[in-house]
Amino acid sequence: MPVSFHDLTGADALPEALFKRTESDLSFFVDKVKPIIEAVRTEGDQALIRFAREFDGVQPETFSIQVQEEEFDAAFERVDPEVIESIRFSVENVRAFHEAQKPEEMWWKEMRPGAFAGDRHVPIDAVACYVPRGKGSFPSVLIMTAVPAVVAGVPLPVVITPPGPDGTVDDATLVAARLVGIKSVYKCGGAQGVAAVAYGTQSVPKCLKIVGPGSPWVVAAKRQLTHLLDPGVPAGPSESLILADDTVNGALAALDLLIESEHGPDSSAYLVTSSRRVAEEAIAALPGYWEKIGDKRAGFSQSVLCGEHGGVVLTRDFATAIDFVNQYAPEHLEILAAEPMAVMMKIRNAGEILLGEYSPITLGNFVLGPNAVLPTNSAAKTAGPLSVSDYMKRVSVAYVTSEGYQELAPKAKRFAEYEGFPGHALAVSALRGPLLKGGNNG
């Protein structure tokens, strides 16, 4: 299968079609998730068990939706100590990054003499972290979604994730949950999992917000339930751009192009370069890499890189390659260039930017510290990575003294009269003074 090659050296404009993701059209999934959501709303746990059997192939007769203590213990027994060590390492870095990012509990400043105003940051009461498990298992996503919940101080952080056919949650995901400090893990994924935390069931607590990436089933359900559940950073199928200038080894660019292309056929991944040599070296290197990653992942990577949502883009010059990045607004961007920092300053739209040959996307996905749950489908034009602030809301606070009131009240009264609100005006009129504990100083 040939790698999709888009030679834009003669093109006047960048073709819109290249900016499309599989997520762009969710109509098929939207219709299909409606009855699933309705079944969870009306039947609760019974529907979750039925869908776990239907969509996740769960076999055992008895099946507890909530993960039990002994299941966490058994997971620690089964997971390779080196994997546990990598999870610990990741948790440490991700926690340190998010602690540094945590907003202060409260700030305020004196706006005018005697008039103080600021913000308090208050954790959201209950947040669900979605950890996917379809085409793979994602303990790293548990870390990325649950660590900031714990750092933010969310009173009820819960994890939902699809069960495997044996009715258990992925072992490493349970190890990560315990190391992060998460106690409540529920075996439900897909649209039914999203519906469970939106409505609450006999086992699953109702949450106010859901964070974390997922398949189109998950994304479609989140969109249907926005009136009940804040859907958080829009994170769909993984996607990446590798931006390379003419100083780069094309085989290295191809190696890093491979990374996100192996997630699934719904992913997107392009190498964008103004160097024909880099493009040709990359295209030549890919088949050798596919041979090394097994049939399943090679199949996913090929369907992306040889299909409509990936491949190699050759632009007429490097400025056009940078334009491509800004219009595409990728989830992950890796810059391979002689001066990656200088190039970075020209990028306006990307979820994350990894700079240089020693910062492959893999490091960011797993262990570096920044959050790897990032906006997909061009949402990076307006949104950023998942962060501690996503688990908190701001509450404005203000306090006005008698002195401050004297200056503010007449100005506010004029506004109220102009906007036609006599009640607002009355509250700051001379009527107020005699009603105050402090006497007639209104």
Ligand SMILES: NC(=O)c1ccc[n+]([C@@H]2O[C@H](COP(=O)([O-])OP(=O)(O)OC[C@H]3O[C@@H](n4cnc5c(N)ncnc54)[C@H](O)[C@@H]3O)[C@@H](O)[C@H]2O)c1
């Ligand atoms: N943006 C990020 O940070 C990030 C990180 C990791 C993964 N991802 C993306 O998340 C996605 C994970 O998807 P996944 O499939 O591996 O796991 P998933 O858990 O999101 O989806 C699997 C679930 O989908 C449901 N489902 C599957 N087929 C169905 C059907 N025919 N009808 C109804 N429901 C069905 C089932 O409930 C199943 O449990 C991928 O697209 C991957 O690229 C993104």
Ligand SMILES: N[C@H](CO)Cc1c[nH]c[nH+]1
């Ligand atoms: N690339 C994903 C975010 O788009 C994160 C991840 C987890 N595991 C592998 N990759």
Ligand SMILES: [Zn+2]
């Ligand atoms: Zn990845």
